[in-house]
Amino acid sequence: xxxxxxxxxxxxxxxxxxxxxxxxxxxxxxxxxxxxxxxxxxxxxxxxxxxxxxxxxxxxxxxxxxxxxxxxxxxxxxxxxxxxxxxxxxxxxxxxxxxxxxxxxxxxxxxxxxxxxxxxxxxxxxxxxxxxxxxxxxxxxxxxxxxxxxxxxxxxxxxxxxxxxxxxxxxxxxxxxxxxxxxxxxxxxxxxxxxxxxxxxxxxxxxxxxxxxxxxxxxxxxxxxxxxxxxxxxxxxxxxxxxxxxxxxxxxxxxxxxxxxxxxxxxxxxxxxxxxxxxxxxxxxxxxxxxxxxxxxxxxxxxxxxxxxxxxxxxxxxxxxxxxxxxxxxxxxxxxxxxxxxxxxxxxxxxxxxxxxxxxxxxxxxxxxxxxxxxxxxxxxxxxxxxxxxxxxxxxxxxxxxxxxxxxxxxxxxxxxxxxxxxxxxxxxxxxxxxxxxxxxxxxxxxxxxxxxxxxxxxxxxxxxxxxxxxxxxxxxxxxxxxxxxxxxxxxxxxxxxxxxxxxxxxxxxxxxxxxxxxxxx
Amino acid sequence: xxxxxxxxxxxxxxxxxxxxxxxxxxxxxxxxxxxxxxxxxxxxxxxxxxxxxxxxxxxxxxxxxxxxxxxxxxxxxxxxxxxxxxxxxxxxxxxxxxxxxxxxxxxxxxxxxxxxxxxxxxxxxxxxxxxxxxxxxxxxxxxxxxxxxxxxxxxxxxxxxxxxxxxxxxxxxxxxxxxxxxxxxxxxxxxxxxxxxxxxxxxxxxxxxxxxxxxxxxxxxxxxxxxxxxxxxxxxxxxxxxxxxxxxxxxxxxxxxxxxxxxxxxxxxxxxxxxxxxxxxxxxxxxxxxxxxxxxxxxxxxxxxxxxxxxxxxxxxxxxxxxxxxxxxxxxxxxxxxx
Numbered sequence: 001x002x003x004x005x006x007x008x009x010x011x012x013x014x015x016x017x018x019x020x021x022x023x024x025x026x027x028x029x030x031x032x033x034x035x036x037x038x039x040x041x042x043x044x045x046x047x048x049x050x051x052x053x054x055x056x057x058x059x060x061x062x063x064x065x066x067x068x069x070x071x072x073x074x075x076x077x078x079x080x081x082x083x084x085x086x087x088x089x090x091x092x093x094x095x096x097x098x099x100x101x102x103x104x105x106x107x108x109x110x111x112x113x114x115x116x117x118x119x120x121x122x123x124x125x126x127x128x129x130x131x132x133x134x135x136x137x138x139x140x141x142x143x144x145x146x147x148x149x150x151x152x153x154x155x156x157x158x159x160x161x162x163x164x165x166x167x168x169x170x171x172x173x174x175x176x177x178x179x180x181x182x183x184x185x186x187x188x189x190x191x192x193x194x195x196x197x198x199x200x201x202x203x204x205x206x207x208x209x210x211x212x213x214x215x216x217x218x219x220x221x222x223x224x225x226x227x228x229x230x231x232x233x234x235x236x237x238x239x240x241x242x243x244x245x246x247x248x249x250x251x252x253x254x255x256x257x258x259x260x261x262x263x264x265x266x267x268x269x270x271x272x273x274x275x276x277x278x279x280x281x282x283x284x285x286x287x288x289x290x291x292x293x294x295x296x297x298x299x300x301x302x303x304x305x306x307x308x309x310x311x312x313x314x315x316x317x318x319x320x321x322x323x324x325x326x327x328x329x330x331x332x333x334x335x336x337x338x339x340x341x342x343x344x345x346x347x348x349x350x351x352x353x354x355x356x357x358x359x360x361x362x363x364x365x366x367x368x369x370x371x372x373x374x375x376x377x378x379x380x381x382x383x384x385x386x387x388x389x390x391x392x393x394x395x396x397x398x399x400x401x402x403x404x405x406x407x408x409x410x411x412x413x414x415x416x417x418x419x420x421x422x423x424x425x426x427x428x429x430x431x432x433x434x435x436x437x438x439x440x441x442x443x444x445x446x447x448x449x450x451x452x453x454x455x456x457x458x459x460x461x462x463x464x465x466x467x468x469x470x471x472x473x474x475x476x477x478x479x480x481x482x483x484x485x486x487x488x489x490x491x492x493x494x495x496x497x498x499x500x501x502x503x504x505x506x507x508x509x510x511x512x513x514x515x516x517x518x519x520x521x522x
Numbered sequence: 523x524x525x526x527x528x529x530x531x532x533x534x535x536x537x538x539x540x541x542x543x544x545x546x547x548x549x550x551x552x553x554x555x556x557x558x559x560x561x562x563x564x565x566x567x568x569x570x571x572x573x574x575x576x577x578x579x580x581x582x583x584x585x586x587x588x589x590x591x592x593x594x595x596x597x598x599x600x601x602x603x604x605x606x607x608x609x610x611x612x613x614x615x616x617x618x619x620x621x622x623x624x625x626x627x628x629x630x631x632x633x634x635x636x637x638x639x640x641x642x643x644x645x646x647x648x649x650x651x652x653x654x655x656x657x658x659x660x661x662x663x664x665x666x667x668x669x670x671x672x673x674x675x676x677x678x679x680x681x682x683x684x685x686x687x688x689x690x691x692x693x694x695x696x697x698x699x700x701x702x703x704x705x706x707x708x709x710x711x712x713x714x715x716x717x718x719x720x721x722x723x724x725x726x727x728x729x730x731x732x733x734x735x736x737x738x739x740x741x742x743x744x745x746x747x748x749x750x751x752x753x754x755x756x757x758x759x760x761x762x763x764x765x766x767x768x769x770x771x772x773x774x775x776x777x778x779x780x781x782x783x784x785x786x787x788x789x790x791x792x793x794x795x796x797x798x799x800x801x802x803x804x805x806x807x808x809x810x811x812x813x814x815x816x817x818x819x820x821x822x823x824x825x826x827x828x829x830x831x832x833x834x835x836x837x838x839x840x841x842x843x844x845x846x847x848x849x850x851x852x853x854x855x856x857x858x859x860x861x
Contacts, residue, residue, distance in 0.1 A: 012792060013801050065671065066843065072836045073672045077791055086672035086790065128674075416770045416799050 001126060003031055004039050004100045005133035011144040015412055024151060025158035035100040037176025042142060043151035046175055049107045052115050052138040054080055060120055064089055081135035088123050088131055097126055101176070107138055149244055159184035164201035164384040167245055171198035195235035199245045200264060200313055200321075201384035202228060205374060205391035211355050213392070218375040219325065220350040220358065223393055224268035224308055225371040225481075226286055231255075231265040231307065234314075240269075251292050254343070255305050261338040266311035266382075267347065270369055271303045309336070310347040310374075313382055321382040328382065362394060371480070372396045398478040399520055401426065402503060402511045404433055405473045408455040409466050411440065418448055419455040419467065422499070424475050426490070426514045433471055434490040436517060442478065442498030450502065474503035474511050482520050490514050492521070534661060536612060536632045539828065539851045544639055544663065546630070548610030551580070553628055553639050556854050563614065564589065565641025566625035567704055570856050580607075582616055584624025584739055588704065591735050603652065619643040620654030621808050622705030623736060629657050637661040638824075644807065645814040646678065649712040650705070650741050654818075662824035663851070666832030667809040668787050669840075675787055675811040681804045682713050685761070688781055688802060693759040696724075698780035700766035700800075703729050705808050707763050708736045710785050711743045714761065722747045724757060726764035726773065754778040770799055787811065816840055831856035 007027045014020050024043065028036050041047035061070055061084050070087060077083040098106075103122060110118040119138065123131055136142055152170065156163040161184060172191045173180045182188030229248070230241040238256045240249045249256045252269065259265075271285050288303050289295070312332040313321050320328050336346055350373065352358045362373050372395035380390040403424035411420035421440040425433040443451065454473055461468040478500040485493030492514065538545045543555035551561040558575035565571055565581075567588030572581075579586060579598035589596050601607055603626065606615045616626035621642045628639040638659040645654050668675075689697050701707040707729050714723065722745040725733060733746055749762055758778045768774060769782055784800040787807025795803035810818065815837060819827055827841050827848040834850040841848035 013795065013803065015801075066839075068839050069671050069836055072833065072839075073670045076670055076833070077672055078793060082792055083672060086674070092674070092676060410770075412799075417772055417775055 001097050001100050001103055001130045001133065003027060004035065004042075005126075005130040007039065008133050008136070008142070008144050009129050011146055014145075017150070020146060020150060021154045021157055024146070024154035028155055028158045031100075033178060033181060034176035037178065037181060038100050038104045040151060040155060040177060041175035042137060043144075043146050044148040045142075046148075047104070047137070049104070049137065049140065050110070050112070050115075051140045052107075052119060054139060056115055056119070057081075057084055057135065057139065060084075060116055060123070061087065081132055081139060084123075085128050085132035085135055088128075090124055090126070090131075092127060094125050094127055097130060098122065103134060103137070147244075155180075155184070167199060167201050171196045197232040197234045197237045197239040199230060199232070199239075199241040199247075201245070202230065202243055202266065203311070203382050203384060203391060204386040205393040206386055206388065208375065208392040208394040213375070213389075215352060215354060215358070215375075217377055217379070218392075219329070219378055220352050221310060221347050221374045221376065222350060222370050223372040223374045223395065224270060224347065225369050226268040226270040226308070227290070229267060229269040229307060230313075231259050231267070233259055233262050234264075251289060251295060252305050253295060254300050255307055258340040258343040261335065262314075262316045263312065263335065264314035265307075265309050265332070265335070266313060267307040267309035267344075269305055269307050271305050306343050306345065308345055308347045311382060324379040324381065325376050326378050358394075362396060370396075395480075398480055398500075399482065400476055400478050400500060401436075401517055401520075402474050402506060403436060403477050404471050404508045404511045405451075405454075405469055405475055406433060406435055406471060407466050407468050408451075415448075418452045420448055420452070422451070422475065424477060425471075426512050426517055427509075428514055434514060435488060436490045436492050436514065437477065437479070437494040437497040439475075439477060439497045439499050442500055443502070447499075447502055472508050474506040474508055475499050476501040476503050482517055484521055490517075492517055534635060534637065536635075537630060537637055537661075539853075541852060541854045543853065544851075546610060546612055549612060551609055554641065556856075561609075563628055565619065565628060565639065566621055567592070568622070568642065571641060580609075580614075582624040582626050585626070586624075587735060587739065588624060588732070591731055617655045617657055618652035620645065620648060620651060623651045623708070623739060623741060625651060627655070627657065629659070635660050637663065638822075639663040640665065642667070642809055643818075644810045645818065646675070648709055648808070649716060650708050650736065656818065656822050658822060658824075660825045661828060662819065662822050662826070663828045663830060664815065664819065664837070665809065666815065666829045666834050666837045668807065668811050669815055669829075669833040669837040671812045671836075673787060673790055673811045674813060675790070675805055675807050678713055678806055679717070681785075681806050682710075682717050684802070685714075685783060685804060686717060686719065688783075689759065689761060692781060694778065696754075696757045696759070696777040696780045697761045697802075698769065698774060698777055698782050699761065699763050699804070700769040700782070700784040700786075700798075701763050702786075702808075703765050704732055706785055706806065707765075708733060708741060708743060709808065710763065710806065711746070712741065715742065715744050719761070720744065722760075724749050724752075724760050724762040726762070726768050728765050728768070729763060749776065752776070766798070819846065 007023060010023050011020055065087055073087050074083045106118050122134055126134060152166050153163045156166040169191045179188055179191045183190050228243045232239045238259050239247055240252055240256055242248045271289060285303060289305060309332060312328050312335055315331055315335060320331055350361060372393060375392040377390045403426055405422050406425045407423040408419040409421040410416055411418055423435050423438045425435045428434055455467055455469055458470040459467045460470055477497050479494040479497040481495045483493050484491060536548060542557050544553040551563055552559045553563045554565055554571040555562055560577045562576040563580045564585055567585050572589050574593035579596050580601060583600040586596055586598050586600050601616050603616055603618055606613050611632055613631045615629040617629055619625040619627045619641050621644055625641060627641060630637045636659040638657050640663060642665050643654050699710060701710050711723055725746050727748060727750055733743055737743055754776060762777060774780060781801050783802040783804050784798055785804040785806040787809055788794045789803030789805045827846055828851050829837050830851050830853050838848040838850055
């Protein structure tokens with residue numbers, strides 16, 4: 001438990017992703033079985049323990065500590081688990097602290113009535129850090145800034161495995177992952193996912209930069225502005241996975257319920273446009289459906305989802321991934337006959353012979369749901385990740401606007417000494433500046449130095465960590481699209497804004513009007 | 523507050539607690555006053571106790587030297603630990619408080635009554651100053667900076683070991699420690715020396731004068747080098763000390779990807795440490811923690827406890843639960859310094 005609690009403690013204070021990977025990896029290599037397996041389960045959110053109510057913890061501490069002193073301490077610290085961990089009267093270095101596996105075992109087996117006694121016994125045997133870890137485990141909220149994907153990547157890194165490979169076997173294993181660790185250390189076979197509806201890592205595209213590819217080797221499709229989704233149906237179960245491998249089945253029950261053909265498909269999740277059964281609506285409409293755990297009937301009616309398919313990974317049990325794209329495309333077209341046409345359609349191929357024609361198409365695409373073009377090598381297999389030469393994305397040129405810097409805030413981690421997050425605005429007809437977005441990327445290191453210097457030398461007011469600056473610096477901001485939004489006073493919100501140029505040459509008064517942006521709303 | 527006994531002067535009528543400090547009327551002297559006065563008795567050199575601008579100052583030799591270093595020449599009188607001086611009709615003696623170099627408790631006696639104004643203090647060993655000396659008394663005036671039972675400072679050796687382990691593990695990064703310029707920085711340096719770290723240590727310019735003064739006053743700190751003028755590569759794998767305000771300042775950019783550490787009793791609470799953007803919190807404090815505060819009161823067993831600054835309500839509550847008379851003095855101008 002000591003090693004695990006030290007790991008959690010270090011993760012809380014670590015901001016850099018690589019440092020987190022190193023910390024987790026070092027722990028997973030050094031810790032014994034089955035402790036490390038339980039730790040991995042805790043980090044990936046797959047450790048299910050009967051939750052101990054905060055009221056039980058409060059009652060326990062009330063027996064040990066003067067309630068007035070506890071109350072004053074809790075007010076100061078602000079977090080129940082941390083207050084109890086720090087205030088619990090116990091030895092600074094307990095004689096025989098339990099192992100993580102022993103703690104997990106006790107927590108799993110205890111009944112509701114036993115919880116107070118079990119928790120007391122464990123708290124008495126742990127130091128302050130480990131008490132904190134125990135309380136976080138028992139009350140069910142780790143919050144150490146580690147996603148499931150990051151923990152799995154750290155596991156892969158520790159044992160020199162391909163993260164995608166780990167992702168693929170993941171659903172065939174369960175805590176404390178004895179088979180997984182045995183495989184990772186070369187002592188056991190690769191765990192097979194068998195009949196589980198598991199996630200297979202997506203094939204991704206490189207941005208098209210040079211045009212030195214032979215177009216006749218490639219098929220072209222529109223690039224849809226929705227959510228990449230993997231549909232899995234196996235053993236009577238259906239799952240929808242997002243690009244990160246998160247299970248989003250519950251957010252899209254309408255799609256999940258109508259997918260009942262055994263196989264694994266790849267496509268773009270979209271919602272219907274203004275008219276029922278019409279074309280795809282913009283990403284903004286899709287956002288109404290995102291991130292919801294439960295979906296109301298009104299949501300399902302107003303924003304009906306469908307999937308535009310473009311690849312097939314499995315047809316029943318048959319793995320088609322080694323097949324060339326042309327073969328998979330034929331199999332997908334055949335597969336379409338088993339699907340509900342209201343919920344699924346086929347992403348059409350775009351016929352092109354040369355770049356000039358393609359360029360015309362790309363520029364001409366005004367459909368809100370089109371983001372650009374995809375080029376896919378006809379003889380390419382389906383491989384996870386971004387492989388050179390197989391898939392290319394050719395996005396529409398971003399939109400740009402000249403905005404005026406209004407506020408700046410310090411960044412995080414390596415950027416904590418720089419003002420690197422900027423809020424910028426455009427002019428109203430009355431000559432008032434209103435914020436239209438916030439960006440913290442797109443500039444070079446030298447430009448960051450220059451922007452930081454500008455903020456420090458032109459601050460007019462401070463609001464906590466935020467500085468208001470003189471409204472004199474024009475930033476050219478690139479963004480993928482702009483939408484109506486109730487959140488901002490300007491009534492607009494940009495999608496993926498980034499600083500494309502610093503326009504020191506341009507007077508602030510000549511920056512764009514809000515009206516100009518409003519005309520770009522898709 | 524004062525108890526009158528028939529036919530006698532009220533108890534402790536010769537010492538008064540005001541918002542700006544503790545006052546001795548017969549000597550017209552103030553202890554750690556928040557505003558400039560004619561005659562100040564200063565317990566130690568931290569700026570919320572030792573302010574500039576007093577006409578005369580009475581303090582230990584070390585505290586006077588620290589004040590001169592910060593505020594320029596002082597008109598004053600130094601008093602060694604254990605020496606007695608009569609001021610007005612009160613006998614004053616200074617005894618070590620164990621807080622920082624020169625820190626003292628003011629032991630005040632008159633007519634068989636004894637009041638100890640302890641200033642800030644700690645009970646842990648500190649190679650840079652004399653250890654706290656408990657003095658039996660009728661009234662014990664105590665600080666309450668860390669007066670909550672969540673504050674238990676771990677042994678310093680473990681914290682220093684963690685620091686050295688981090689340096690070992692990351693030879694390409696500098697270890698940047700935020701430490702209060704008076705006392706904390708020198709204590710961390712001395713503890714590093716005590717752990718066998720013999721090489722040069724690097725310091726921010728703001729620490730230079732006080733480190734020089736500590737050495738003049740006989741505290742061994744080993745080789746200290748200024749950071750100014752060095753290239754990032756020259757600081758890889760080195761330990762650098764700076765005042766807390768410099769941790770996330772532009773100044774820190776000259777260090778190679780520093781591991782940001784902060785030596786403070788507040789680091790015990792995760793949220794406080796995270797607010798400061800600290801990567802490695804070091805729980806090192808020059809103040810008494812909860813166990814030291816309550817243990818000292820139990821040991822001295824005073825008739826009354828007066829609590830000056832910090833989390834007074836918790837300590838007053840603790841005293842009253844034990845039938846010890848206690849009250850809050852609510853002094854102004856005392857800060858939760860970057861301990």
